[in-house]
Amino acid sequence: MASGNAIRGSRVGAGPMGEAERGDAAPRVRISYWCANGHETCPSFADEPEAVLPETWDCPRCGLPAGRDREAPPSAPRTEPYKTHLAYVKERRSDSDGEAILAEALAKLRGEAV
Known part of the structure; x- marks a missing residue:
């Protein structure tokens, strides 16, 4: 068991940490x-x-x-709202494109010639 008069967290010869030990x-x-x-x-x-x-x-x-300019600080970045996968698909395809793709997929499922 450690002695009751020991200083915890130090070692023999330990001194204050100063500029001399850390460097300039x-x-x-x-x-x-x-x-x-x-x-x-x-x-x-x-x-x-x-x-x-x-x-x-x-x-x-x-x-x-x-x-750095106090009078003209940069503006806040504009954050885009979260978009679903369907929203991205709707941006790339028009309604008529979507109907044509759907008709083609249904024809394949039914075994019809496209």
Whole structure:
């Protein structure tokens, strides 16, 4: 059984974890992004000339896309409603096409010549 005066979660010689052990942090720059609801998000990126900054960023509060221009944020994406298989078929075929296909299939089932 462990001694009652041991400090849990540490080891002998363990000290505070600081910059000396982790190394120096890379220079960072914070960029502001605004969504259509007016929320501001400020993610940080590497402050390097070759770093590519994204044009849009997802707002963590509402999920809308956010852009760097406060006055003209990107609009919300238009979501299409769910379509059934039948809806897609109706887009590809007219009623007369459907009737012709149905007549052909019925003729095959009945053993008639097409």
